[in-house]
Amino acid sequence: MLCDEVKRVMYFFLDESLGDSKRHAVEIHVSGCPDCEVRVVVHKKLRSFIRRRLSPVLAPDTLRIRLTQSLRAVPAE
Numbered sequence: 001m002l003c004d005e006v007k008r009v010m011y012f013f014l015d016e017s018l019g020d021s022k023r024h025a026v027e028i029h030v031s032g033c034p035d036c037e038v039r040v041v042v043h044k045k046l047r048s049f050i051r052r053r054l055s056p057v058l059a060p061d062t063l064r065i066r067l068t069q070s071l072r073a074v075p076a077e
């Protein structure tokens with residue numbers, strides 16, 4: 001497996017939706033490739049970070065409206 005392929009299947013790999021043989025191939029590659037190992041770690045952190053930020057509640061309407069208004073107040077460059 002090549003780095004490009006690892007990049008391509010990274011999402012599915014972390015999502016654990018990759019087939020057994022493919023996942024195994026990724027694991028073997030990652031264990032021997034520092035670049036991809038770093039990539040896996042970074043993606044994992046990113047995923048848990050995003051999950052924490054998105055859950056569990058969406059911004060209340062009032063906050064959302066205020067945010068939209070303040071964004072509009074920012075002058076366009």
Ligand SMILES: [Zn+2]
Pocket residue numbers: 002003006029033035036
């Ligand atoms: Zn690699």
